[in-house]
Amino acid sequence: MLNFLDNTVETIQFDNVLPQVFAQRDDLESQIWKQDAVFKKGHLYLVEADSGKGKSTFCSYVVGYRHDYTGHVYFDGRDTATFKVADWVEARQRHVSHLFQELRLFPELTAMENIQIKNKLTGFKSEKQIKEWFDMLGIGDKLDAKIGRMSFGQQQRVAMIRALVQPFDFILADEPISHLDDNNSRIMGEIMMTEAKAQGAGVIVTSIGKHIDLNYEKTYWL
Amino acid sequence: MNLVWKLLRQHISIPQFIGFFFANLFGMLIVLLGYQFYRDVAPVFTSEDSFMKADYIIVSKKIGTANTISGRDNSFEASEIDDLEDQKFTTKVGKFTSTEYKVDAHMGVNGTNVLNSELFFESVPDEFVDVPLSQWKYTPGSHEVPIILPRTYITMYNFGFAQSHSLPKISDGLVGMINFDIFIQGNGHKAGFKGKVIGFSSRLNTILVPQAFMDWSNNFFAPNDHSDPTRLIMEVGNPADENVTKYFDKKGYEVEDDKLDAEKTTYFLRMMVTMVMTVGLVISILSFYILMLSIYLLVQKNSSKLENLLLIGYSPRDVAKPYQLLTVGLNLGVLIIAWFILYFVRMYYMDIVETLFPDLDDGSMLPALIMGVALFLLVSICNIIAVRRKIDRIWQRKE
Numbered sequence: 343m344l345n346f347l348d349n350t351v352e353t354i355q356f357d358n359v360l361p362q363v364f365a366q367r368d369d370l371e372s373q374i375w376k377q378d379a380v381f382k383k384g385h386l387y388l389v390e391a392d393s394g395k396g397k398s399t400f401c402s403y404v405v406g407y408r409h410d411y412t413g414h415v416y417f418d419g420r421d422t423a424t425f426k427v428a429d430w431v432e433a434r435q436r437h438v439s440h441l442f443q444e445l446r447l448f449p450e451l452t453a454m455e456n457i458q459i460k461n462k463l464t465g466f467k468s469e470k471q472i473k474e475w476f477d478m479l480g481i482g483d484k485l486d487a488k489i490g491r492m493s494f495g496q497q498q499r500v501a502m503i504r505a506l507v508q509p510f511d512f513i514l515a516d517e518p519i520s521h522l523d524d525n526n527s528r529i530m531g532e533i534m535m536t537e538a539k540a541q542g543a544g545v546i547v548t549s550i551g552k553h554i555d556l557n558y559e560k561t562y563w564l
Numbered sequence: 565m566n567l568v569w570k571l572l573r574q575h576i577s578i579p580q581f582i583g584f585f586f587a588n589l590f591g592m593l594i595v596l597l598g599y600q601f602y603r604d605v606a607p608v609f610t611s612e613d614s615f616m617k618a619d620y621i622i623v624s625k626k627i628g629t630a631n632t633i634s635g636r637d638n639s640f641e642a643s644e645i646d647d648l649e650d651q652k653f654t655t656k657v658g659k660f661t662s663t664e665y666k667v668d669a670h671m672g673v674n675g676t677n678v679l680n681s682e683l684f685f686e687s688v689p690d691e692f693v694d695v696p697l698s699q700w701k702y703t704p705g706s707h708e709v710p711i712i713l714p715r716t717y718i719t720m721y722n723f724g725f726a727q728s729h730s731l732p733k734i735s736d737g738l739v740g741m742i743n744f745d746i747f748i749q750g751n752g753h754k755a756g757f758k759g760k761v762i763g764f765s766s767r768l769n770t771i772l773v774p775q776a777f778m779d780w781s782n783n784f785f786a787p788n789d790h791s792d793p794t795r796l797i798m799e800v801g802n803p804a805d806e807n808v809t810k811y812f813d814k815k816g817y818e819v820e821d822d823k824l825d826a827e828k829t830t831y832f833l834r835m836m837v838t839m840v841m842t843v844g845l846v847i848s849i850l851s852f853y854i855l856m857l858s859i860y861l862l863v864q865k866n867s868s869k870l871e872n873l874l875l876i877g878y879s880p881r882d883v884a885k886p887y888q889l890l891t892v893g894l895n896l897g898v899l900i901i902a903w904f905i906l907y908f909v910r911m912y913y914m915d916i917v918e919t920l921f922p923d924l925d926d927g928s929m930l931p932a933l934i935m936g937v938a939l940f941l942l943v944s945i946c947n948i949i950a951v952r953r954k955i956d957r958i959w960q961r962k963e
Contacts, residue, residue, distance in 0.1 A: 407875060407961065427880060427959060435877035446872040448571055459567040460876050508877065 351417045351437045351511040354381045354404060354544075359413035361399050373562045374400065376413070381544055383511050386535075386556060389548040391564030397548040398443050400564065401516045404546075405440045406430040435464060439510035443517045443548075445501040449490030453481065453500045456489055461507040475503045478529055495521040502530055506537045512544040513537075519554055531556050568873065572886045575865040580858040585898060587851030592902040592939060594844025600910060600932040602837040608921050609830040620692060622767070622820040623648075623796045623812065639792035644815075653800045653808050658689040659793035660770075661778045664786035665750035669759070672743040673731055678721060685711075686770040687778035688797050699762050702777035709777050711744060711759040715766040722919060733919065739763060750785030769820075795820075852943055855894070856950055859887055863954045870958050884948075884955040891947040899940045906932055 356379040364370060373379065374389070375396070381387055391397050402408035403415055406422060415422045417433070425433070434440070447456050457472050476482045479499040481492075489497060498521055505513060513534065519527040531554035538545045547554060625638040640659075649657050663684045671679040693700055693712070700710055722733045734741060744759030765772070782789075800808055812819060863870065873883050910929065918924060 405875070427956075431877065431879040434875070440875070442875070446875060448869060448872065450571060450574055450869075451567065455567055455570070459571070459873075462567065463877055463882075504876070 350383060351433075352383045353416070353418055354438075354512060355379070355414075355416040355419075356403075357414040357416060359403065359411050359415060361396055362410045362412065363399075364396070365412070372564050374564055379562060381512065381546055383544045384542050385544050386538075386559050387544070387546045388553060388556075388558040388561040389546060389564055390553070390561055391548070391550065393550050395564040397550070397564060398516055401440060401443075401514050401548065404512075404514055405434060405438055436509050437511045439505045439508050439513045441501055441505040441513070441515040441518050443520075445494075445497050447489045447497055447501055447504070449488065452486045452488055453492065453496075454485045456500055457504050457507055460504050464508040466509055467507045472503060472507065475506070475533060478533060479503070479526060480529075493521075495523075495526070498522060499526065499530065502534065506534070510541060510543050512546060515545070515547045515554075517548055517550065519552065520550075527554050530554065568878070568882070569886050571869050571873070572866055572883075574869070575862055576890075577858060577861070580854065580861075581894065584851055584854040584858065585894060587847060587854055588895070588898045588943075589902055591844050591846075591848030591851050592898055592936070593905055595841050595848060595939065596844075596902055596906050596932045596936055597909060598837045598841040598844060599935045600906060600929065601913065602833065603931040604910070604914065604927050605917060606830060606833065607927075608917070608924060609833065620767075620797055620799055621808075623798060623817050624794060624820065626816050626818045637792075637794075639794045640796055641792060645793075645796065648796065648798065651807075651811060653802065653805050653811075655799040655801055656691070657796055657798040658692050660795040660797065661687045661775070661782070661793065662791065663778070664782050664789035664791065665748055668747040670743075670745045672745075673721070673726075673734065674741055675743070676729065676731055678725055678731075683771065685773045685778065686795075687773050687775045690775050692797050692799075693772070693774075695762060700774050702774045702780070704776070704780040707755075707757050709746065709757050709759050709773055711761050712763055712765050712768070712772040713742075713761055714769050714771070715764040716769070718764050719920070727919075735918075735924075748781065748785055751787060753785055755785075767820075848939070848943070852946070855891060855947065859891060859947070859951060860954060863887065863951070863958070867958055870955065871961075874959055880952065880955045880959050884952045887951045887955075888948045891951065892944045895940055895944050895947070899936050903929070903932065903936060 356374055356377070358376055358378065359374070360370075360376050364375060370376065372395070389397060389400060399408065403411060406425060409423070417437075448459070451459065453476070454472070458469075461467055461472065473482065473485065476485055479502075481496050481499055484492060484496060484500075489500065492500070498518065502515075502518060505515070515534065518534075519530060522530065534545065534554075535556065537543075545556075547556070547558075625640070627638055645657060645659065648654060663686075666682060667684055668682055669679070670677060690697070690700060695710075695712075702709055718734050725731065726733050732738070732741065739761045742761045744761055746757040746759050748755050748757065802808075811817075870883055874880065907929065910932075914926075918926075
């Protein structure tokens with residue numbers, strides 16, 4: 343089995359990674375693609391890009407649901423290309439949390455059920471904590487509302503809470519505030535950073551311009 | 565698991581599963597019934613006669629119109645027996661001895677008189693009768709005589725008589741219920757004996773008594789009469805030896821053999837059961853396809869949900885489990901209902917079979933239980949693997 347399973351993932355390294363769709367392009371000016379980019383646990387990163395530069399692609403390589411690239415992605419020096427299914431399951435459950443740009447919530451379930459379906463897997467947060475987050479994000483009255491009936495902005499907040507009900511070494515937030523007002527963006531940023539600090543985790547936020555106002559330690563241009 | 569199930573049961577088509585359920589039920593039932601029936605009934609044809617080894621053959625002379633008119637009798641002369649004994653294929657030869665006197669017998673069951681008749685006994689040398697010597701013996705002067713009855717008697721009794729007179733049916737275990745009273749007179753003597761029925765034979769169409777009784781009684785009641793045997797019993801090294809048939813044909817002898825018939829019947833029985841079971845299997849396989857199609861359809865319709873579950877950290881095993889449990893549960897339900905129905909169907913036909921062949925073992929549903937479990941495991945394992953492969957393809961983002 344994996345040797346990092348019991349430990350934490352300290353670094354995620356992109357070594358000369360290039361999505362196959364960009365293989366033909368020679369005008370690529372990126373700080374991640376075809377470069378050596380390292381993300382460290384406990385630090386805060388912003389990955390900024392225009393649309394179509396591969397932000398979601400970048401995320402999908404980190405959590406391992408796409409592998410259409412050349413180069414290597416390393417977790418603590420271990421090439422993720424060698425990961426087995428069980429390794430990725432473990433990585434997704436315990437090491438890398440991902441807030442999907444397309445959210446990937448379940449419209450048939452209520453907001454609370456959407457959180458619990460993940461929390462039951464990890465058993466990480468109390469129902470009280472979850473409700474607290476709902477209240478802080480101004481959707482405390484939506485606990486039992488079906489996701490399908492909620493606005494995209496509200497869904498984004500639910501998706502953020504779901505991303506937090508698991509242990510992680512890195513949290514990957516793919517355009518987390520695209521449909522939020524400034525106030526809610528700020529609250530969401532606070533909640534995420536508080537949780538990340540508590541876990542000592544690294545934070546990677548992607549954005550196409552509008553991003554959560556945080557003290558980013560390093561900004562990568564895709 | 566509850567929430568996952570709540571999510572994944574979306575798009576389950578009840579009519580499809582009902583269709584599968586009944587198709588599989590019929591298939592399973594036909595297969596199990598065919599197999600169970602075969603196992604229940606086959607012993608009727610394959611069981612060996614417990615009183616006579618299977619490789620003994622009974623030889624008689626052919627009775628044709630010619631002998632009847634010419635008055636030549638069909639008994640074996642001593643020279644003919646010697647000749648038979650001298651043949652290479654012969655291991656041993658025994659004569660059937662008949663009673664030379666008159667016998668009146670009354671047969672009753674449980675005190676009710678069933679049969680009164682004048683009849684005769686036969687005997688063969690004890691070495692040809694496969695019964696412990698302690699049961700098959702007669703001491704001259706004793707009033708108890710062991711008897712082996714032809715099985716046809718008991719079939720006749722069970723079917724024709726017992727039913728209409730509300731008498732118990734007789735099976736091998738209940739021979740003690742038969743009273744067999746024998747009255748013999750001859751040579752100025754009269755005597756009554758008690759027949760002790762120790763069993764039934766399907767290979768001998770005669771009432772058999774121990775040789776010792778025969779010798780003593782013939783001597784006592786008819787000392788002056790003697791007739792040649794009309795039937796011989798013999799053991800051959802290899803019953804399939806063609807020299808045996810050739811010799812018998814040349815001499816005009818006939819072999820009493822019900823064994824061949826039984827083999828034919830068993831063969832046809834097996835063929836029919838195989839055909840029925842094949843139909844059942846085909847239905848089962850088709851129903852398996854229905855199930856697989858509906859599961860595939862279900863997985864397809866829910867593929868985005870399945871993918872999302874995988875992406876938030878569920879393992880393919882977790883995600884496959886609800887569908888695997890669903891299929892296994894359906895299969896299990898089918899199996900249990902099939903067993904249940906089979907139980908009643910079997911009760912019904914065993915009633916008839918046991919009336920026909922009372923000595924038949926009750927048997928058990930074990931063959932159907934084992935076959936059912938085997939089928940269930942086979943189908944379930946195929947289902948489990950198929951569902952898992954489907955989920956794995958979603959993991960690999962190929963669907």
